[in-house]
Amino acid sequence: xxxxxxxxxxxxxxxxxxxxxxxxxxxxxxxxxxxxxxxxxxxxxxxxxxxxxxxxxxxxxxxxxxxxxxxxxxxxxxxxxxxxxxxxxxxxxxxxxxxxxxxxxxxxxxxxxxxxxxxxxxxxxxxxxxxxxxxxxxxxxxxxxxxxxxxxxxxxxxxxxxxxxxxxxxxxxxxxxxxxxxxxxxxxxxxxxxxxxxxxxxxxxxxxxxxxxxxxxxxxxxxxxxxxxxxxxxxxxxxxxxxxxxxxxxxxxxxxxxxxxxxxxxxxxxxxxxxxxxxxxxxxxxxxxxxxxxxxxxxxxxxxxxxxxxxxxxxxxxxxxxxxxxxxxxxxxxxxxxxxxxxxxxxxxxxxxxxxxxxxxxxxxxxxxxxxxxxxxxxxxxxxxxxxxxxxxxxxxxxxxxxxxxxxxxxxxxxxxxxxxxxxxxxxxxxxxxxxxxxxxxxxxxxxxxxxxxxxxxxxxxxxxxxxxxxxxxxxxxxxxxxxxxxxxxxxxxxxxxxxxxxxxxxxxxxxxxxxxxxxxxxxxxxxxxxxxxxxxxxxxxxxxxxxxxxxxxxxxxxxxxxxxxxx
Numbered sequence: 001x002x003x004x005x006x007x008x009x010x011x012x013x014x015x016x017x018x019x020x021x022x023x024x025x026x027x028x029x030x031x032x033x034x035x036x037x038x039x040x041x042x043x044x045x046x047x048x049x050x051x052x053x054x055x056x057x058x059x060x061x062x063x064x065x066x067x068x069x070x071x072x073x074x075x076x077x078x079x080x081x082x083x084x085x086x087x088x089x090x091x092x093x094x095x096x097x098x099x100x101x102x103x104x105x106x107x108x109x110x111x112x113x114x115x116x117x118x119x120x121x122x123x124x125x126x127x128x129x130x131x132x133x134x135x136x137x138x139x140x141x142x143x144x145x146x147x148x149x150x151x152x153x154x155x156x157x158x159x160x161x162x163x164x165x166x167x168x169x170x171x172x173x174x175x176x177x178x179x180x181x182x183x184x185x186x187x188x189x190x191x192x193x194x195x196x197x198x199x200x201x202x203x204x205x206x207x208x209x210x211x212x213x214x215x216x217x218x219x220x221x222x223x224x225x226x227x228x229x230x231x232x233x234x235x236x237x238x239x240x241x242x243x244x245x246x247x248x249x250x251x252x253x254x255x256x257x258x259x260x261x262x263x264x265x266x267x268x269x270x271x272x273x274x275x276x277x278x279x280x281x282x283x284x285x286x287x288x289x290x291x292x293x294x295x296x297x298x299x300x301x302x303x304x305x306x307x308x309x310x311x312x313x314x315x316x317x318x319x320x321x322x323x324x325x326x327x328x329x330x331x332x333x334x335x336x337x338x339x340x341x342x343x344x345x346x347x348x349x350x351x352x353x354x355x356x357x358x359x360x361x362x363x364x365x366x367x368x369x370x371x372x373x374x375x376x377x378x379x380x381x382x383x384x385x386x387x388x389x390x391x392x393x394x395x396x397x398x399x400x401x402x403x404x405x406x407x408x409x410x411x412x413x414x415x416x417x418x419x420x421x422x423x424x425x426x427x428x429x430x431x432x433x434x435x436x437x438x439x440x441x442x443x444x445x446x447x448x449x450x451x452x453x454x455x456x457x458x459x460x461x462x463x464x465x466x467x468x469x470x471x472x473x474x475x476x477x478x479x480x481x482x483x484x485x486x487x488x489x490x491x492x493x494x495x496x497x498x499x500x501x502x503x504x505x506x507x508x509x510x511x512x513x514x515x516x517x518x519x520x521x522x523x524x525x526x527x528x529x530x531x532x533x534x535x536x537x538x539x540x541x542x543x544x545x546x547x548x549x550x551x552x553x554x555x556x557x558x559x560x561x562x563x564x565x566x567x568x
Contacts, residue, residue, distance in 0.1 A: 002027050003035035003048055007066050010038065028053065029107055033114055035062055049117065052102070058390070059119065060102060065111035084181075086113050095151050095519050096498075097144075097177050118179065120171040123164035123230060133230040135260045141167070141230070142267070142290055144176045145223060147516055150283035153216040157181070160214055162222035163204045164230060172389050172422045174431045203236030207274055217271075217279045220286055224271035228254040250274070284510065291364075323369065323485075326428060332382040334371065334424075336562060337485050341367035344442050345449065347505055348542040352451060356504050357542045365442045365515040369562040370435065373408070373476040373487050374495060377401070380409040380420065389422040391415060399554045400472045407473050408493045408557045414525045414549035417496050417558040424560070434498040435561040436517040437544070440528045444490075444541045446483035451540045452490055453482040458536045465491035467533040473555070474532070489529055490539045493557030494547075497526040501546040524548055531555035 004011040004020040004027060011022040020027055028034045032054040040047035045066035051057040086104040103114040123141070127133065133141075145167065152159060159166075159181060166180045200209050206221035208214065228244060229235055232254060236242040244254045252272050255265065267290050273279045280286040326334040347353075347360040377398050384393040397411040412420075414434075421432045435443070445453060452458050460466060464474045473492055481487045500520025502508070509518055524546045530539030533555050538545065547556070 001036060003037050003050075005029070005035050005048065005062070005064060007046070007064070012037075025108070029062065029112055029114075030103065030105060033060065033062055033103070033112075050114075052114075059117040061099070061115045061117045063113040063115060065113075083111070091155055092152060092157065092181065095148065096517070097148050097175060098152075099177065099179055118168045118170055118177045120169045120177075123167045123169065123226070126169065127164065127230055127233065132233045132258075135231070135264055138227045138231055138260075139264060139290065141176065141227065142223070143287070145178065146283040146287040146290070148176075148178050149216075149219055149223070150287075151519060152178070153219070153283060158214050158216055159219050159222075160200050160205070160209065162219050162226055163201050164226055167226070173425050173433070202240070203242060206276070208276060215276045216283070217276055217281060220271045220280055220283065221273075224268045227268060228252070228258075228272075231260065232257040326430075328379060328382045328424075328427070330382055332378050334379055334560070335373070336369040336560070337372045339365075339368050339370050339439075339443050339484055341365055342442070342447070344445055344447075346438055346441055346542075348451075348540070353540065353542050356544050359505055361505055361508060361514070363438045363442065363514050365439060366563075368435075368439060370439070370443050370484075370486060371560040372485065373406075374493055374557045374559045375409050375420070376476065377407050377409045380412070383420055383424050383427070386423045386427055389419060389426065391419050393419055393423075397552065398473075406476045408476055408488070410473060410493050410554055410557050411552045412496075412556055412558065413552045414496050414547075416552070420558075421560070430562055432560050432562055434496055434558060436515060437497045437499040437526045437528065438515040438518075439561060440495065440497050440559075441541055442515070443484060443486060444482065444529065446486070448483070448541075451542070453541060454480065458490060458539055463488075463491035463530075463539060464532045465530055465534050465536060465539045470532055472532055490541075491530050491534065492532055493529075493555050494527040494531045494534075494545060494553075495529045496556070496558040497528055499526045500524065501526055527556070 002013040002015055002017045004013060004023060004025055006020065006023050006025040009020060009023040009025065011020050013021050013027060017027055019025065032052055033050050034053055035048040035050045037049050038046055039049045039061075045064040048062040048064065050060050050062045052060050083104075086101060090101045090104075092098045099116040099118055101113070101115060103112075105112055121129070123133075149159070149162075159178070161180060162178075166178065168177045168179055169175070170177060200222070204222045204225045206218045209218055232244060234243045234254075234257060236245075244252060244257065246253050252269075254268075260268075267286065270289070271279055271286060280289065323338040324336050326336065328334055341364075343362060343364050345360050346363045348357040349360060377396070380393075380397070381395050384395045393416060397416070398407065398409050399411055400407060417434055421434065425432045450456050452462075454462055458465065460469055461479075463479050464470050476492070477487050479488065479491075482489060498517035500518065501522050501524045502518060502520055508514060509516065527545040527547055528543070530543065530545075537543065547553075
């Protein structure tokens with residue numbers, strides 16, 4: 001259907017209609033964005049599911065500014081907040097778990113914001129559908145959301161409205177997205193102090209927010225409230241009464257309604273402190289405490305961008321299932337290898353490599369699964385035949401083809417690889433993704449410190465790396481594996497990583513979340529491993545390469561990862 005956007009009409013019209021059959025309003029914004037149906041309504045206007053007709057009807061979201069406030073001052077403030085959301089999305093949309101801003105414009109006397117559509121349910125919908133969240137589910141929410149909040153705060157923005165409705169779980173990948181930056185505020189210094197500017201949601205906002213003041217850890221307070229409401233299923237009522245909060249003593253009493261581990265109690269209680277000075281001072285600090293519960297021997301680790309010289313105790317990695325084989329159907333199988341959690345020094349030492357591989361720094365990597373080989377042409381063709389998630393996939397993109405051999409797929413872009421991950425995830429029920437750059441190097445090294453996983457030098461009987469010898473991709477498994485049982489980590493095809501490109505490791509993410517993808521504002525992405533056309537130097541474990549995410553070359557491939565500890 002075609003939704004009329006006139007707030008006094010809202011008529012549903014037949015598809016492809018140009019003008020509303022009831023009021024005559026134009027149905028397509030900017031000659032490309034067509035509303036489909038209303039999906040939300042609030043104080044600033046309505047939200048519509050829409051399609052972008054200039055991008056093959058790709059789903060998107062239309063936010064229409066239609067404030068309910070009366071009075072010029074209130075209207076001016078509402079307008080400011082709506083425009084502010086556009087600026088925030090523009091600045092923050094580079095993060096893969098924050099919806100991107102697509103357009104912002106006036107039309108017919110109203111303001112419109114066009115935003116990336118995240119298909120899925122918010123956490124409130126999940127709670128209503130399946131009931132209370134378990135402790136492990138809440139821990140996973142914290143693990144996923146805290147790095148996103150750190151990114152937001154690093155960009156001098158405070159969200160100010162963290163709640164279950166503003167956290168969406170993608171139905172395609174299962175990943176969490178943070179949405180609705182309409183009341184967020186850019187922070188010029190360390191704190192916003194505009195007395196009288198009160199925004200946020202009662203029952204979630206911290207005390208200082210209702211005095212017109214917010215700090216980055218104000219968002220941590222709201223995230224903790226979100227967690228205890230998901231754990232207990234208890235919410236503030238219309239009369240402002242709240243079973244989880246004793247207003248006479250001004251204390252949270254959530255632990256009377258649910259029993260969780262002492263470790264999670266410690267984290268949530270500190271996030272819920274009334275005084276900002278008594279809370280964690282950053283999302284990274286909260287995440288460090290949470291991760292310390294998993295790795296207690298690391299609690300006194302000194303975090304630095306310089307190489308860490310201290311010898312750490314052995315990590316007690318969580319137990320995860322053994323390596324597994326995924327049956328993709330039609331006699332096509334995908335072998336995934338268990339990669340144990342651990343630590344390693346990322347980058348190259350003095351005398352090896354260039355500045356892009358420095359400074360060396362220690363990285364802690366949780367356990368995960370990685371493809372035994374790069375994705376093959378048979379695996380690609382099988383998954384490419386599945387229904388489209390976002391973009392079309394060529395079923396046979398590779399330049400080098402031969403029957404009866406196990407060749408890697410090539411001529412695939414970063415966006416193609418993302419679509420492959422979305423389709424295989426939907427097909428199998430597991431969350432497949434590209435590795436982070438840190439995960440890739442850790443898996444490639446496999447507890448070695450030499451330039452290659454087999455030693456200080458590389459030869460043609462160890463890898464396919466010289467275009468003057470092989471001149472094309474070779475059958476996977478032809479060369480020796482590393483200590484983790486992974487093949488072709490050096491040569492054959494370049495492998496896309498999730499990360500954006502950074503010129504070096506200065507200001508790289510610090511422990512404990514330094515193994516996750518490092519987001520960049522550059523529109524290029526990291527590649528690792530070298531290829532059949534590379535020289536020996538570019539096949540080293542530490543060597544870093546990059547390319548445009550739309551590029552498709554004869555030696556561009558990828559390898560899959562599944563996070564450890566999940567249900568398999």
